[in-house]
Amino acid sequence: MTTRRTLGVALAATFTGALVLPACSRSKPVEVNPIIPSIEVSAERAPLGSALEITYTWTVEEGAKKLDQDYRAMVHFLDTHEVMLFEDDHTPVPPPSEWEPGETYTYTRTRFIPVYPYVGEVEVRMGLYPYPGRGERPALKGDDRGFREYNVATMELLPQTENIFLVYKEGWHQLESAPENPNLEWQWTKKEAVCSFRNPKKESVLYLEADANVEAFDEPLNVSVLIGETEIAAFEVTGRDPFLQKLTIPADALGDDDWVDLRIVNSTSFTPSDAGLGDDTRELGLRVYHLYVDTFTGH
Secondary structure: OEOOOOOOOOHHHHHHHHHOOOOOOOOOOOOOOOEEEEEEEOOOEEEOOOEEEEEEEEEEOOOOOOOOOOEEEEEEEEOOOOOEEEEOOEOOOOOHHHOOOOOEEEEEEEEEOOOOOOOEEEEEEEEEEEOOOOOOOOOOOOEEOOOOOEEEEEEEEEOHHHOOEEEEOOOEOOOEEEOOEEEEEEEEEOOEEEEEEEOOOOOEEEEEEEEOOHHHOOOOEEEEEEEOOEEEEEEEEOOOOOEEEEEEEOHHHHOOOOEEEEEEEEOOOEOOOOOOOOOOOOOEOOEEEEEEEEOOOOO
């Protein structure tokens, strides 16, 4: 289950969370605010490059003190040498300044696991850090691994070969990356693009993360996603921000063939040079960051 790309989600934020440390030693007694961070992941054994559904829970116990400012969640995935592989730092929903004692807050985020030269056990640590600005991380209730980072889970990263591999056929431009962040990669489609994958012959989920330069189109951009000749989804792209579509592929749409074609059909396309957007003469449709198929079994 793979594309050849990872979405580099603001690695600078990682170091923001990692460097804002409390002005106290590990041995100094601290007053714990009884807020318990925890997570559940969709796959405790997940291949590199795969989509991971992460459900975050913040349990604010009775007697917890109200947080007097907003914090970001620090979420670090570390290898067995405590080297950070990737992160999912974010602003909790709702923000911590709105948390009330006796309440529990739960939400789910999707994170695509980057492709690193590492497989094996991963420890997940969570915490809170001030944002914006500097200051101490609040002391929470849990297994403090140092610097108010709390161990909340372990999981295992598997080789990328454990994924359903996508073969890119016609309608795709070459893979590109951002000069300032090589981890941010994408691939433009033409008006229509086709790829193939080995048929899992069971209900699956297609993840499509993409954006489009909607201002370049003379008409709204409508996208159809087909498995073979069966349309599994149709939607309109209304803005420039990246979007994530999670599309169910029914087992009967996959048929009995060993390989299945996945088609992305755009209602229109544009050529940047014709639209006054530079010298690029390619036909462009969607800019795809992740395209991934999962069966949610065997992990």
